[in-house]
Amino acid sequence: MTRQRTAVQDELARDSAFRSAQEIHARMRAAGHRIGLTTVYRSLQALADADEVDVLRSDDGEATYRACSAGHHHHLVCRHCGTTVEVEGRAVETWAERVAREHGFVDVAHTVEVFGTCARCVRGAR
Amino acid sequence: MTRQRTAVQDELARDSAFRSAQEIHARMRAAGHRIGLTTVYRSLQALADADEVDVLRSDDGEATYRACSAGHHHHLVCRHCGTTVEVEGRAVETWAERVAREHGFVDVAHTVEVFGTCARCVRGAR
DNA sequence: AGCAGAATGAAAACCGTTGTCGTTTTCGTG
DNA sequence: CACGAAAACGACAACGGTTTTCATTCTGCT
Numbered sequence: 568m569t570r571q572r573t574a575v576q577d578e579l580a581r582d583s584a585f586r587s588a589q590e591i592h593a594r595m596r597a598a599g600h601r602i603g604l605t606t607v608y609r610s611l612q613a614l615a616d617a618d619e620v621d622v623l624r625s626d627d628g629e630a631t632y633r634a635c636s637a638g639h640h641h642h643l644v645c646r647h648c649g650t651t652v653e654v655e656g657r658a659v660e661t662w663a664e665r666v667a668r669e670h671g672f673v674d675v676a677h678t679v680e681v682f683g684t685c686a687r688c689v690r691g692a693r
Numbered sequence: 694m695t696r697q698r699t700a701v702q703d704e705l706a707r708d709s710a711f712r713s714a715q716e717i718h719a720r721m722r723a724a725g726h727r728i729g730l731t732t733v734y735r736s737l738q739a740l741a742d743a744d745e746v747d748v749l750r751s752d753d754g755e756a757t758y759r760a761c762s763a764g765h766h767h768h769l770v771c772r773h774c775g776t777t778v779e780v781e782g783r784a785v786e787t788w789a790e791r792v793a794r795e796h797g798f799v800d801v802a803h804t805v806e807v808f809g810t811c812a813r814c815v816r817g818a819r
Numbered sequence: 820a821g822c823a824g825a826a827t828g829a830a831a832a833c834c835g836t837t838g839t840c841g842t843t844t845t846c847g848t849g
Numbered sequence: 850c851a852c853g854a855a856a857a858c859g860a861c862a863a864c865g866g867t868t869t870t871c872a873t874t875c876t877g878c879t
Contacts, residue, residue, distance in 0.1 A: 569845095570845095570857095571857085572857085588835080588836080589834095604859080604860095605837085605838095605860080605861095606857080608836065609837095609857085609858085612837095624754060628750055628835080628867085629754075630836085643793060643796055643798060656792065658784050658785075658788045659805075662782050663805075663807045666780050666782065666807060670769055670778050670780075670811070670812075671811060671812030672769060672811050673809055673812075673815055674809055674810045676807075677806065677807040678804070679789075679803065679805045680803065681802075682802045682803065683801040684799050684800045685797060686796075686798070686799075695826090696826095697826090697827080698826090714867080715865095715866075728828085729827065729828035730828080731827075731828050731829080731867095732828065734866095734867065735826085735827085753866095754835080755865090756867085
């Protein structure tokens with residue numbers, strides 16, 4: 568139920584970047600954990616269902632996960648190192664709401680992700 | 694080099710919804726076109742590279758495509774029928790820009806998708 | 820027409836993800 | 850502490866969307 572599930576959660580808590588399931592699995596194994604890939608997937612799914620982690624699809628369709636605070640928020644993601652900052656934006660919320668209403672849409676949801684290169688990666692660049 | 698590539702583009706132009714590659718392939722076959730799935734994929738990729746179509750990853754990781762006008766814009770997508778409206782929002786652009794700068798990020802890009810149920814699907818619902 | 824190079828597509832390879840199912844662990848109860 | 854049911858685990862197989870391979874076909878050029 569939760570010795571390895573807790574371990575997955577801990578691994579996610581180690582840093583603030585979006586990681587793929589396989590990456591997480593590899594890191595855990597490297598750290599000496601005895602856990603199967605299947606369990607990592609299931610744990611991540613459970614955590615996602617419980618809104619304990621955010622899920623993001625990368626451009627190539629791979630799912631990436633990240634521990635996150637509860638509540639509605641968006642992400643500012645470094646496209647090089649994956650580091651993520653949680654941001655919020657009232658402006659976006661109201662804009663999405665208004666635009667949808669104007670077109671007769673109801674039951675509105677939205678996804679917003681901002682990508683860029685973080686200050687550290689800029690300095691570290693060749 | 695483009696009898697079937699043109700055909701793919703035409704198929705996309707038929708309506709304003711995001712369609713998966715397989716869906717597009719099936720529709721074309723049903724319409725009497727003699728085209729392979731591989732070619733559909735390749736055509737879509739070429740069109741995407743040329744910024745002739747927008748690509749969107751659905752929650753289950755499947756890629757969906759839609760003909761779109763040039764230039765930066767976002768989408769308001771009906772989660773039932775897939776119908777899409779192109780929208781733009783200066784408010785979002787400036788917000789993304791500001792938030793990124795505040796955190797020292799450069800070379801900023803962003804994705805914004807708004808989902809909802811369109812007026813027609815609301816009426817048609819049970 | 821003849822030819823080189825690009826495009827096509829059937830089938831196989833890929834790869835992330837999910838299902839299967841026998842084994843192990845956890846936990847409540849006697 | 851021992852038992853037994855129920856949940857979790859994990860090696861492996863299966864799945865499904867996408868990409869690659871490679872032999873064949875088509876295009877545009879001379």
